[in-house]
Amino acid sequence: MSQRVLVIGAGPAGTRCAIRAAAQGAQVTLCGAEAALPYDRVALSSLLAGEKTLPDLIPHDLRGLHAQGVAFRPATPVVALDRAAGAAVTARGERIAYDRAVIATGSRAIRLPVPGADLPGVLTYRTLDDVRAMLRAARGGGAAVVVGGGLLGLEAAAGLAQRGMKVTVLHPVEWPMERQLDAGAGGLLTRRMGQRGIRFAMPAQLAAIEGEGRVTGVVLADGKRLPASIVVMAVGIRPDTALAAASGLATGRGIQVDAAMRSNDPAILAIGECAELEGRTIGLVAPALEQAEIAAATLSGQSAHYAPRADAAALKVSGTAVWSAGEIAGEGVTLRDEEEDRYRRLFLREDRLVGAVLYGDVSDSGFYLNLIASGRRIGRHAAALALGPAYAQELA
Ligand SMILES: Cc1cc2nc3c(=O)[nH]c(=O)nc-3n(C[C@H](O)[C@H](O)[C@H](O)COP(=O)(O)OP(=O)(O)OC[C@H]3O[C@@H](n4cnc5c(N)ncnc54)[C@H](O)[C@@H]3O)c2cc1C
Numbered sequence: 498m499s500q501r502v503l504v505i506g507a508g509p510a511g512t513r514c515a516i517r518a519a520a521q522g523a524q525v526t527l528c529g530a531e532a533a534l535p536y537d538r539v540a541l542s543s544l545l546a547g548e549k550t551l552p553d554l555i556p557h558d559l560r561g562l563h564a565q566g567v568a569f570r571p572a573t574p575v576v577a578l579d580r581a582a583g584a585a586v587t588a589r590g591e592r593i594a595y596d597r598a599v600i601a602t603g604s605r606a607i608r609l610p611v612p613g614a615d616l617p618g619v620l621t622y623r624t625l626d627d628v629r630a631m632l633r634a635a636r637g638g639g640a641a642v643v644v645g646g647g648l649l650g651l652e653a654a655a656g657l658a659q660r661g662m663k664v665t666v667l668h669p670v671e672w673p674m675e676r677q678l679d680a681g682a683g684g685l686l687t688r689r690m691g692q693r694g695i696r697f698a699m700p701a702q703l704a705a706i707e708g709e710g711r712v713t714g715v716v717l718a719d720g721k722r723l724p725a726s727i728v729v730m731a732v733g734i735r736p737d738t739a740l741a742a743a744s745g746l747a748t749g750r751g752i753q754v755d756a757a758m759r760s761n762d763p764a765i766l767a768i769g770e771c772a773e774l775e776g777r778t779i780g781l782v783a784p785a786l787e788q789a790e791i792a793a794a795t796l797s798g799q800s801a802h803y804a805p806r807a808d809a810a811a812l813k814v815s816g817t818a819v820w821s822a823g824e825i826a827g828e829g830v831t832l833r834d835e836e837e838d839r840y841r842r843l844f845l846r847e848d849r850l851v852g853a854v855l856y857g858d859v860s861d862s863g864f865y866l867n868l869i870a871s872g873r874r875i876g877r878h879a880a881a882l883a884l885g886p887a888y889a890q891e892l893a
Pocket residue numbers: 505506507508509510511528529530531538539540541542573574575576601602603604622623624649737740768769770771780781782783785809810811813
């Protein structure tokens with residue numbers, strides 16, 4: 498009889514692993530807590546902004562999954578693992594027997610614990626249901642407050658503005674995306690987003706959310722009040738280790754795994770944002786999919802190892818290009834052209850490019866990502882590197 502593989506979590510990592518394992522001949526069940534078919538979470542901002550429709554986000558329907566050998570169970574959260582018996586227990590009390598299990602429970606969005614945080618109309622930004630709630634709120638127009646001016650917060654703000662809401666972004670630092678951008682580029686981005694009608698309160702701290710039965714506004718730490726018919730918190734994520742921890746698996750920030758994606762129970766693997774390898778968790782889709790491939794190989798008895806590599810993140814707001822990759826920390830070489838609304842910042846260490854941020858013109862992103870990934874020596878090209886491949890041709 499073929500191996501029974503249970504994949505828990507139908508995000509990008511879980512779905513990829515389920516399809517691969519089925520292709521290798523395993524008998525695969527994929528349990529997802531959400532009521533939806535597996536969808537492209539990365540594209541939620543495009544759905545919110547009206548640039549994509551829901552069918553665009555769903556690569557496989559139920560029949561398609563079945564045809565690939567995956568028995569998909571939506572709205573089926575797994576609440577416990579009976580490791581001794583090799584069975585998972587669902588929220589409805591059903592037991593699903595497995596030979597190998599793969600935990601791919603992803604992350605949860607953090608909700609700031611301020612007064613009023615549980616009022617209806619206070620949302621996070623992680624799931625299709627979150628976007629549906631935003632779209633419902635946007636139909637009534639009115640004001641939205643987005644808490645957090647990182648990548649996700651800005652995408653939420655742009656989408657809600659596109660849908661006709663008056664949006665204010667609260668951010669605790671003087672400029673948005675401060676992890677990627679310095680003050681100058683942050684200023685350019687603020688101006689560009691402002692042209693779309695988005696306002697910024699920076700630096701600002703959220704103190705409380707007000708409303709009787711539903712949110713009506715927010716109070717800032719300095720006492721200022723802003724009206725809001727919705728509040729979207731985009732303040733970070735936390736790996737979802739609840740099931741693994743309750744099942745006695747080793748967890749730190751995430752579920753601890755080796756490079757073959759095995760937890761401390763060799764029958765159970767963990768992949769994607771819920772997994773922690775050598776003290777590090779991931780927060781992007783490309784490494785999550787790579788880990789899914791490694792886990793599928795491990796399940797089939799091959800020797801495969803996940804090796805972390807530089808991954809890139811981009812702000813998906815049309816007309817506002819921001820791209821970053823690698824380690825964005827320490828001293829950087831900056832090239833700024835405010836008139837052209839362009840900016841580049843490169844991070845070098847020991848004669849190698851380790852990180853890059855591009856704003857405005859991101860056409861050279863592939864060149865910089867390759868350089869970061871290859872670890873090639875920059876040598877005499879250091880001075881001109883920020884000008885792009887045309888000025889450092891031997892590296893291109
Ligand atoms: C709006 C938005 C935009 C993004 N944009 C980008 C981008 O541009 N580029 C990029 O690289 N990344 C982006 N990301 C991040 C990217 O979506 C994640 O890195 C990716 O989804 C991680 O995949 P995952 O499968 O590990 O986890 P998840 O996608 O979080 O999937 C985990 C799934 O497991 C389910 N689950 C949890 N617990 C259980 C349980 N006990 N039983 C059953 N199911 C369970 C959850 O409901 C969820 O559906 C974005 C994220 C968001 C929210």
